[in-house]
Amino acid sequence: MFSKTPIELLSKDFSNIYNKCQAVYELVDSRRFNESLALLTASEIYSIAEKAYLRCDTFPELQTKEVENYVNAFDDFYFQLKQILFHNERDTESLRINLRVMREAYENMNASFKLF
Numbered sequence: 001m002f003s004k005t006p007i008e009l010l011s012k013d014f015s016n017i018y019n020k021c022q023a024v025y026e027l028v029d030s031r032r033f034n035e036s037l038a039l040l041t042a043s044e045i046y047s048i049a050e051k052a053y054l055r056c057d058t059f060p061e062l063q064t065k066e067v068e069n070y071v072n073a074f075d076d077f078y079f080q081l082k083q084i085l086f087h088n089e090r091d092t093e094s095l096r097i098n099l100r101v102m103r104e105a106y107e108n109m110n111a112s113f114k115l116f
Contacts, residue, residue: 013052
């Protein structure tokens, strides 16, 4: 039934996280964003991240520097997103930069596992 390896599943989780982070960035970067939709998307992102973190804790082969770099990049993005959503900061430029760092960390992780 489960033919994917833990590495492939983690890559899928991280891809989903990145894609949803990209969507929420586009939401909050618009002039009049729908706050409810942004909060719902942020909640969904966090749920996927928690599942990915559990996967990382379960499988030692996932405990690499490249995975850690992605997790740290996501944590930075998510922290900045919370500043925008809950503290009315409008520093979407920092959010965009954090999103780029996430993308680079994701690409590095996939390269290190020789997935693509």
